[in-house]
Amino acid sequence: MLPDAARTVLADVRSGRFERSLAALTAVGAAVTTGEIYLSHDAASFGNKMMYWPIVILPAAVPAGVAAVFSRRAARTVLPLASAAIVANGLQGTYLHWRGVRQRPGGVTLYNLESGPPVFAPLLASVVGGMGLLATVLRREGRPPQGDPPRGDG
Template sequence: MNWNGWTLERIVILFVSLAYLMMWVQVGLFHYRQNFHHKAMWSPILVSPLLFCSGIVLTFYNAAWTTNLFIAMLIVGAIVGLVGFYLHWRGVGVRVGGYALRNFLIGPPVVLPLMFTAVSGLGLLAVFW
């Protein structure tokens, strides 16, 4: 593959797409471990592969509709991450002892949903810059 002709935007979109594929695996393992006890746990599992596919399509086929699809999916991804942050934060708080440090260490990972949102922000930055 000749990377010399690729713009930075295209490379970042490819990176964002692959990041969502990797996050899909990690989030899937974490939520599977918790038996998907809350229905919202399915949202990143369903959204991540769609973000990956739409980003890959945009990387190799740059058309207006692929760009708009990717932008819409990134917005959905950012919202899913923010909702996940709220649910994870609340999940730490309902544990015995509340917001004690040990509950942040053993409870739901509070930062992981923010990474979901941050990667969406990076994708939006690449598209609109």
């Protein structure tokens, strides 16, 4: 038998009411992903100036995600902007990483895929942005904090 809190969470997820939770996960995911990207790009000595872009763009989702937890308005304005920028930057990074592999001697080989820039890592950053975009279209769970206007979807 599940406790009442767990039943409430499951009911919220089943009914598409987990905007606040997904906004919080977006903030945490952006922070962790930024750290990982920084360490990877620092190991490569930030050899290309474009390597700084995700270090600047991804952290924007941290305050946007936190704000979206507390404010319905932030969930509809700031979070989708930050999330869309992250998705775009992840797609750009995927292109740049594939280009980096192709430019290595021998081109796209198994060895170059294993030792070159990680070609799928930027897509993982895009997933964080995608979570933020998904949060913006979901219904809000729980009671809205004071000051938030009620919305028609309950």
